[in-house]
Amino acid sequence: MARQTPEINAGSMADIAFLLLIFFLVTTTMDVDTGLRRLLPPPIDPSQPEPPPVRERNVFVVLVDQNDRLLVEGEIGNIQTLRERTKEFLLNPNNDPTMPVREMKTIENLGEVEVSRGIISLQNDRGTSYEMYIAVQNELAAAINEIRNDVSEEELGVRFDELNDEDLIRAIREAVPMAISEAEPKDIGG
Amino acid sequence: MIKGRFKKESGERSQKINTSSLPDIIFMLLFFFMVTTTMRETTLFVKNTLPKATEIQKLERKSLVSFIYIGPPLQTEIFGTEPRIQLNDAFGNLKEIAAFVEAERLARPEAERPLMVTSLKIDKETKMGIVTDVKQELRKVNALNINYSTVRGEPEVR
Numbered sequence: 001m002a003r004q005t006p007e008i009n010a011g012s013m014a015d016i017a018f019l020l021l022i023f024f025l026v027t028t029t030m031d032v033d034t035g036l037r038r039l040l041p042p043p044i045d046p047s048q049p050e051p052p053p054v055r056e057r058n059v060f061v062v063l064v065d066q067n068d069r070l071l072v073e074g075e076i077g078n079i080q081t082l083r084e085r086t087k088e089f090l091l092n093p094n095n096d097p098t099m100p101v102r103e104m105k106t107i108e109n110l111g112e113v114e115v116s117r118g119i120i121s122l123q124n125d126r127g128t129s130y131e132m133y134i135a136v137q138n139e140l141a142a143a144i145n146e147i148r149n150d151v152s153e154e155e156l157g158v159r160f161d162e163l164n165d166e167d168l169i170r171a172i173r174e175a176v177p178m179a180i181s182e183a184e185p186k187d188i189g190g
Numbered sequence: 191m192i193k194g195r196f197k198k199e200s201g202e203r204s205q206k207i208n209t210s211s212l213p214d215i216i217f218m219l220l221f222f223f224m225v226t227t228t229m230r231e232t233t234l235f236v237k238n239t240l241p242k243a244t245e246i247q248k249l250e251r252k253s254l255v256s257f258i259y260i261g262p263p264l265q266t267e268i269f270g271t272e273p274r275i276q277l278n279d280a281f282g283n284l285k286e287i288a289a290f291v292e293a294e295r296l297a298r299p300e301a302e303r304p305l306m307v308t309s310l311k312i313d314k315e316t317k318m319g320i321v322t323d324v325k326q327e328l329r330k331v332n333a334l335n336i337n338y339s340t341v342r343g344e345p346e347v348r
Contacts, residue, residue, distance in 0.1 A: 040329050043332065134338060137338065
């Protein structure tokens with residue numbers, strides 16, 4: 001003797017759902033945060049001895065002044081040629097003695113590869129505009145990414161940005177490290 | 191008989207459309223938005239036009255990201271035009287960054303704390319001085335994982 005359940009009027013269901021929908025549309029945002037990931041150097045411990053200085057041939061100095069002008073390795077540079085110069089420095093194709101040493105290193109999943117010991121030192125003034133700073137960071141990252149793509153294509157036959165295997169990505173990262181050092185702040189002129 | 195020209199001869203009344211699946215469609219939309227979007231958390235007090243870059247990475251786990259906003263205040267007549275730091279829902283100063291990072295750390299489970307990222311949302315007109323100061327403060331409290339927030343696009347500098 002099951003009693004017949006009375007039918008519920010579902011006509012206003014759509015209105016309720018609409019209300020919820022509009023609430024979520026208003027209160028939420030869709031943006032995914034994107035940006036340039038960097039790792040800051042750990043704080044300096046005064047009790048520790050200073051790390052040994054890096055040989056000058058291994059350091060690529062990029063300096064941005066308060067008028068957003070570039071000084072690359074002691075010469076006036078510009079943002080259009082920065083990427084090429086960085087690549088040339090890190091790869092050192094002609095074994096120039098003023099450019100960084102390359103050494104053979106055995107990396108898991110890759111075998112023996114040549115790893116450049118070059119470090120990019122990015123220095124800026126307090127008056128440098130943030131936009132310029134990011135543009136320079138972007139060019140330096142682009143240079144390293146292009147080298148990674150080339151190395152990956154040569155060793156694995158796939159571009160670095162198309163790699164999916166975590167281990168291979170780590171191997172390429174080790175073969176071409178993102179060695180950008182953001183110098184200790186100092187005032188350079190003005 | 192001009193009036194009835196478009197009427198069907200058979201004189202059928204307007205048909206009722208079955209709307210019983212309308213709630214389902216709306217619910218589907220609702221769930222789509224609930225999944226793809228995130229809650230708006232802070233009200234911005236500073237101008238925040240992000241610079242453009244091409245080599246960008248996505249920040250995967252939003253729950254591990256804390257934001258520091260820097261830029262010229264929106265209400266220039268009250269706060270002036272000098273870039274200010276915004277932490278959560280209020281203006282902050284350099285000394286408050288350490289406490290801010292500590293509070294953000296405590297809000298996360300201990301296992302996830304090493305994975306935390308501080309995203310710097312900095313207006314492109316800002317000078318590097320204040321940015322460097324903030325970076326030094328972050329170094330002091332060992333929040334070394336940072337992200338310079340940018341949008342996708344070619345950088346606009348000469």
